[in-house]
Amino acid sequence: MISFIASRISFAALVLLLLSGFVFTLFFVAPGDPARIVAGERATEAQVAMVRENLGLDxxxxxxxxxxxxxxxxxxxGFSYRNQQPVIELIKNRMPATISLCIGAVIMWLCMGIPIGIMSARHPGSVRDRLGQGFVLVGVSFPSFVLGMAALYFLYFLPRQAGFTLFPPGGYRSFLENPLIWAWHMALPCFTLALLSAAIYARLTRGQLLEILGEDYIRTARAKGLSERKVVYKHGVRSIFPPLTTQLGADIASLLGGALVTEQVFGLQGIGSLAVQSVQTQDRPVIIGVVMLAGFFIVLANLVVDFLYFLLDPRIRS
Structure with missing residues (x-):
């Protein structure tokens, strides 16, 4: 176990080191004057010289x-000369919205996708299975920005036209101020971000569980007189968690891309919108900070997933 943990931590550290080298090369070694770009087009020569000295570019x-x-x-x-703030402060102010969106979406897609997949696998070919497959088809067919606009139209605009408010149009409210208001504002964004992954997890769960329910040890459990519920949930469902955990690690890495679009649609002032604004204004220190921090959290999340896989799959521990 110690060797497994040490190897994973070493690999994670190597990935972060390579990421830092790539980011440094891209922004500081590539052709162009980094000091001029960081300071802005309207900066004087004295300001550019000061930035060059602060960054150690000489x-x-x-x-x-x-x-x-x-x-x-x-x-x-670093320091954002365009915003006149340290980059870490800018990111801290935007972090709660993105964390709320990402964690809420992960919880939502697991709570939707896995039960739907189990229901479909337990009743293959039935009406419930067809409904589950229909959910998968709808989920994988809609891009997140289309789903977000549709959710705003049907769940905000039309009810508001009818004289009542079902969901707010967007924006972020702090969890610490009022958890209920926070949940009300995050429901639509989280659902929008979660639907595609929920459909993928429903399809993956169904396929894995159907394969497992055909194994010899499942037939043996049924022959011993165990109820179908015990066979499915005690022996079958437990075996699908390792592949689902692997899929979760891959999905976390792509989560920020979907969060960026969702934040733009719902007006959430999170890390994604900060990254878009920074690219538009060529605010390099903020872009570097966002890339480095995103890379750190992706590596950390995958490290946690590796440990969970280690705990769930006894073959790795042997």
Whole structure:
């Protein structure tokens, strides 16, 4: 177990090191004047010189990289001269909305997808199975931005035209201020982000469970007189968690891309909208900070998934 944990942590550290090297090369070594880009087009030569000195761009490249790496490890992601704020402060202000959206979407798609997949697998060819397959078809057919616009039209605009408010149009409210208002504002964005993944998990759960229910040990359990419910949930469902955990690790890596679109549709001032604004204004320190922080959380999430897989699959521990 110790060797497994050590190898995974070492690999995660290597991935983060490679990411930092790629980001540094892309933004500081590539052709162009990084100081001029960071300071902005309207900056004076004195301001550009000050930025160049603050970033250490007058030193050898290897020294610049180790300085960049040291600042990143200490939590210093740079300073946004366009916003006149440290990058870490900008990210902290946007982090609650993105964390709420991502965690809410993960919980929602697991709570929707897995039960629907189990229901379909337990009754193959039945009406319930066809309904489950219909849910999968709808889920994989709609892009998140189309689903978001449709949700706003049918669940906000039309009820408002009828004289009542079913859901708010968007925006983020703090969980600490009022959890109920927070949940009300996050329901539509989380559902929009979760539907595609819920459909994928329903299809994956159904396929895995149908295969497992045909195994010899399942037939043996039925022959012993166990109820169908016990056979499915005690022996069958437990065996589908390792592949679902693997899929979860891959989905977390792509979650931020979907969150970016969803934040734009619902006006959530999160990390995704901050990244879009930074790209539009060429605010390099913020872009670097967002990329580094996103990479860290993706690697951390996959590290947690690897540990869960280690606990769920006894073949790895042997």
């Amino acid at each position: 030193r050898p490249v290897i020294e610049q990289y180790f300085s960049f790496l040291g600042r990143s490890l200490s939590g210093d992601l």
